[in-house]
Amino acid sequence: MALRGGLAAAIVLLAGAALADPLADFLADCIASRQRACLVETVIGEAMARTDAADQIGALSAVAKLLAASGDAAGALALLQRSEMVAEAIPEPFLRDDARVILVQGYADAGAFQAGLKATERIEDPGQREFARSNVAIAAADAGDIATVELLLPEANLQLGDELRESLLDAFGEADEWPRVIEVARELVFWNPDIARWLMGELVARGYLEDALALRDRIDVIGLREFAVRGVIDGFIRRHEYLIARHIAGQSQNPYHSDSALVDIATAMAREGDIAGAEAIIAVIKDGETQGDGLVRLATELAARGDYAAALAVGRRAETDPPPARDAATTQRLPRLIYDAIARAQAAGGDASGALATARRISDRTERNVTLHAVAAQRIDVGDFGTAAAIFDEFLAGTAPVAAPVLRDAARDAGRMHDVGRATRLTQLLSDPADRANTLLRAAMQAADEAEPYAALLNAAAETIATIANPRQRQSANGNLAVLRARARQAPEAAGLLAGLGDADRSRALLSLAFPRLQPLP
Structure with a gap:
């Protein structure tokens, strides 16, 4: 991507505060043109003005990532190829390898995985080369590039191998290819607790019970196996087979998993309208805090159904006869959680006065204000500015x-x-x-x-x-202000602010202007 005329000279002015006006004029013209190319080329010019080659490559790679995400794959590749020339010019082998690792990451971030793998071949140090290839694998996994992940999986170490397999589980699951999910899961070495629970739940819910149980039996760490069992319960809940789910929960060796499963069962039953059944299950939960969670969920479901009176009754019960808890703070917090859930549901359902009355039942005034704000935000959503203003x-x-x-x-x-x-x-x-x-x-x-x-x-x-x-804080805030002034077509004011920033803050602001959706303000 060629620099537009006059930019190279303007960049030189960055070093001199006394010469800020010409830079501001150039930036004002660039902003006023509202052309992405001008903004991007300005950032590229500032990147190339840096003295450290690795910094240059890192800055160019950041721009390439945004170009690729915006659909300009050719522009991204051209910029990364330019970075290759920067890396090639570094005389010290170890510094050159460091720069090439950054370059490979740039290719990976831009989604150019094959180009990134080709770039790893020029890294001389074997350890650095392996590290760079693993970065490509991780980026490909995040992007759902199954072919690249499967290509790199055989050379991955045990930990990275499982990370890549987990990405394949997600990709095949999203594609509804559950036999392939099962095939990949059989190769897992270290089971992630969240993966164990998620996978068992998905398989049971879809009718792959025998496969789920076989995978559960492959997990030889007792604690991890409990997460798998919890997933089996999740699957039966999703199938609305609550008796089976409750039976398995009763056999769990982990009291927390057992009680939390009962909360989930009660919630599902309440959602279907079986309030009496839900209350009966909550009543047998042994841990007081988990029983309290069940009451919050019950009140939330009642409120979502519009049965505010019954939901408020749960809140009053939590005030007068709370389940036993390990400390007083937990007991005091329970009614607040219930009333907060009810007030939000009332506000969303159009009952503003009821929501305000419920929020005012919360005794802690600081916590009450949290709920009042939630009510205000929901009322603004439907155009009720009066309630929010009050x-x-x-x-x-x-x-x-x-x-x-x-x-x-x-x-x-x-x-x-x-x-x-x-x-x-x-x-x-x-x-x-x-x-x-x-x-x-x-x-x-x-x-x-x-x-x-x-x-x-x-x-x-x-x-x-x-x-x-x-x-530092003032510069950062001025960078954000410059972006917002530019969006308001206040080009001279925005340019004046940008000219007074350091190059990193200025580049960040210019990229926010060039790619507002991809590079939002913090």
Whole structure:
């Protein structure tokens, strides 16, 4: 990919703060053109201006990955081939091998697995070459490239071999090729607990019971076998064969697996409307905390069915006659979890007043605010801004502590309402200037469909960024602000911010502009 005219000269200006205006002018023209090629070539130019070859290759590989993901496979390959020339020019063999490992990873990240394998042939050190090939295998597994995974599987060590087999299990499972899943599973050496449970559940649910039991018997570690048994129970639950599932749960040697399985059985029964049966199963759960989980699930299913009165009765029972727990905090937390689940269901079901009343049953006022915000967010989803605004005003009144994560999310949701005033005031309750600035930027992103609130929130963020004492945090926030100003077609302002950034932050911002979906803001 050739550099456009004038870019090479502009990049030289990066070293001199006094010469920032020409760079800003160039960036402004590039941003105003709204052409991806200009933005990408600017990043490439900055990458090539770096003095360390490995850094150059790493930066070029990052761009190649985005090009490939956007559908420009030819552009990605051309950039990686350019990186090969950079690696070839390194005189020291061990440094050259290090650079080639990075290059191979670049090919793998771009999905060019065969080119990556070919590039490994030029790595001189056997250990480095093996490591690079394993990276290709892992990337191919993540991408679901079955042919490449099967090609590299014979040379993989035991641990990597199982990782690759697990990827094949996922790929064949998604393709509904369960005989092939079973064939691969027979070759597993180290069973991952999650894989053991997932696989048994899938096989039993699909009628491969004998194969599932045979695979379970191949697992000789007792603890891992319990996960497989738990998966068998999952499969019978999915088949609605609750008596068999309960029988197997009763035979489990792991009390936690047994009790948690009963919770899942009770939940499935409640979902089908057998409330009495679900309550009977929850009542026999031995562990108090797990029994509490069962009550939360029961209340959630009742609320989802619209039976709020019965769900609230479960909450009151948890307050007056809670199951025994190992500590008081767990007992106190149980009603909150139940009322939170009910309030969310009521809000989603259109009962805003009921949701607010249920949320106010939560005695801990800080935790109550978590639920109130969830209600507000759900009401915004359906255009009920009045309920959300009243909740946010309650936060602003300061009658109860509001946790920082809730404030961040509330300010962002105020942005969804295009409510600049509430978004700004909620943000001011955060103690850290960098936190306030980034929260305002996120609120602005939610208001991007309307120019006036979007611009107002960006201006508020800019004022807050100026108060950040930490230079690194200030640069990072300015990079995000530059991207959002560019999206608002404020090219001169965005370019001025970009010109004042370090090359890494500037490149990251330019790539966010060039690939907004692939390189979103943090």
